[in-house]
Amino acid sequence: MKKYDHKKIEGKQQKAWAKTKLYTTKEDTKKPKYYVLDMFPYPSGEGLHVGHPKGYIATDVVSRMKRMQGFSVLHPMGFDAFGLPAENYAIKMKVNPAVAVAKNVARYKKQLEILGFDYDWNREVNTTDPAFYKWTQWAFLKMYEKGLAYESSEPINWCPSCKTGLANEDLEDGKCERCGSVVEKKPIRQWVIRITKYADRLLADLDALDWPESIKESQRNWIGRSEGAELVFPVVNASTKHELSNITVFTTRPDTLYGVTYAVVAPEHALLTKLKTENPAAVSNWAEIESYTASAKAKSEIDRTDVKREKTGVMVHGVSVKNPITGELVSLFVADYVLADYGTGAVMAVPAHDERDFAFAKRYGLPIKEVILGGDIKTGAFAGFGTLVHSGHFSGQNAEVAQKGIVSEAKGKWVVKFKLKDWVFSRQRYWGEPFPIMRDGDVVVPVSEKDLPVILPKVKSYEPSGTGESPLATIKKWVEVKIGKEKSAKKMMRETNTMPQWAGSSWYYLRYMDPRNSSKLVDPKKEHYWNEVDLYVGGAEHATRHLIYARFWHKFLFDMGVVSTKEPFKKLQSVGLIMAEDGRKMSKRYGNVVNPDDIVATYGADTMRVYEMFMGPFDQAIAWNTQSMIGSRRFIERVWRLGEKVSTTKKHVDTPVIEAVLNKTIKKVTEDISMMRFNTAISTLMATMNEFEKNDMLSRGAYEKYLKLVAPFAPHVADELYAQLGNKKSIHITSWPICDETKIGVEKVKIAVQVMGKVRGVIEVEKDLSEAVARELALALPEVKKWVDGKEIVKVIYVPGRIVNIVVKG
């Protein structure tokens, strides 16, 4: 037998697979389908490091097994390339983003190809391809038609360095996720998507998904549903008691209404401007108030929401607010611990039972009135539900029970609020999908469907202007559109903002089903065939951004009748990060990056694949260790050498022990791959190898079955060895072995004999041995006798195939 030469084998097999179009996917209605999807990469200038392919290897393993199990498998790959990272990179390298992206994509593709994945490259998509983004624009157009996309000039997060507005989801600790700059609040005209309209569905449909609980929990947290009451507090002139206006507060604890000792509005609250215009004389300290609101607004989000900061605020002198249930007048404050964009921007303060109100009241010497017995404010933001006191005729009732009555008596209404904000959808940058929107003066005119796509023009200068307009605004030829041919034709102006990076990735998985369709986003027949994504694998960092946007986009398309499922991704699996050997993140900055090209050259793609699946539990973060990888290489070499032990005579029959081991391995490996427990699948294959090596000869049939189990992990060497046995067909399109349970059962098992729970001996018996015989055998063991003699046997527990436990007394 020749020496194992990974370079030769891997090159040869990859060529053969391409030549025979082994992985070309078809909608085969005679087969069940399986759609397994990777989160497509964002091709950066640095190329892939060994951590990136971990998830791709996993989907490759699953897809190969599924194919062998008779499924028609869709396992596609594409590239997400619009947006800030590509654009900032292009600016830095002084090249056009389109050129940089094409180069990076080519490099990524090459790096992926040498790993021997079974992607059907005929279905490749790229979000920056006009044939693709035509449908991103189309969906936006439909959202606009349905009133889900609207223009707004509310202050939004603005990154001063990237010179663009950002969505809430794009922030990390109040900083720009891309460049780390502290984000400012700035009023910018922008397109916003009413994702909040889907908040309840996004929340409710989570329950049925087969996703990691932690990711579902993050989404619930992000959507942040809370039920509570809106209560109206009249605002009155403090001396005349004359009603000037009113504020609506939102509270989840209306049962504490009797404990309200003051009220607070956010610095941005409309009441202040309203009072200033309508009743300026009612308030005596405008200067103080205005200086406070101005400084609050000037603060960055990060400063303003710092929990450790002491709470500040200013009393609004001259006005009081009236408790809607007691008629009591309490003072009004402006304070920035109340957020303008949550609830109603105004709260009723109950310092006795709310931690934040308590801190504020203590600082400003405000009254604290207890209304719930046993409500310890130190235990959390809110008191528990105890018995009400000092609460009028509600006193003595359970607080939770009393809520309803209090709300109705205060003439409040029950409402549901969400933390989720509408999606700020425009960026003042060049490298993104243009909006299919024009303007005739102030009137918004959507581009008609037949004129899609609106192609992103080539520009000389694509640096951001910082003015709130994108660089597209400077291209007069593109911005001005003539409607009609005659000289008097109307001139319209194109929208010059572009869409955010997350637009294309919100629906790309649908395009793989029908990537070249120019008349439809996806053909309904194909959509019906592939249906939802059966398995989606990617990083947990997308929990609250991509995975929320994509679910929203999908639900919208469902409402439009474009897709037939309510949810896009049936099962989600997170992939754990691969860290560098030093335990830090792999980064050029630290100089600790391991390049897969080098690993493949030295050890081979099969070794790298096996190693990454063997390292540890798939969803756990783990440090790379090149030294440890040698074990995977040895394993492959042992599989290779095992070929020498394979019997050439057809008559060879395996021993019952070998048959049992093989069938158990088939069962375990099949289960483990299905459950993404790749590390134990491989350890089982290794243990099986140890058993095989103890034997003199192995039948060809047994070896072939074993090779099939190895094939998803090490596809090149498995196919090569399979061919060396004289097979003409690729191993990857043969059928997956099935476990023969009858071959497992006959085997004798070693079971432990315990005395008082401590193992004292072992007996080798038939699996279904009767209790009486087991007891007799166990008690006959000298090492057991030693511990039992002279003592009374209280009872004997026998679990067939597992254990005998003798309980003694004395």
Add this chain to the structure above:
RNA sequence: GAGCACGUGGCGGAAUGGUAUACGCGCUAGUCUUAGGAACUAGUUCCUUACGGAUUGGGGGUUCAAGUCCCCCCGUGCUCACCA
């Protein structure tokens, strides 16, 4: 501060409530080799000369039996964080 994970040899880790430490790395000894390495063979949780004992972050509990279930504490990681 809240939520969610998690804590097992020198290291990565395995274990439907049923022989803890599978599998792999490393290490030790041996074979082969001019040598080194590679490869192969054997050994490798700890204490003890041995008999035996101890052991899954610490403490308690349930059970014939606990790494696994329950309670308390300590530690680590991730996510969210003034959401009324």
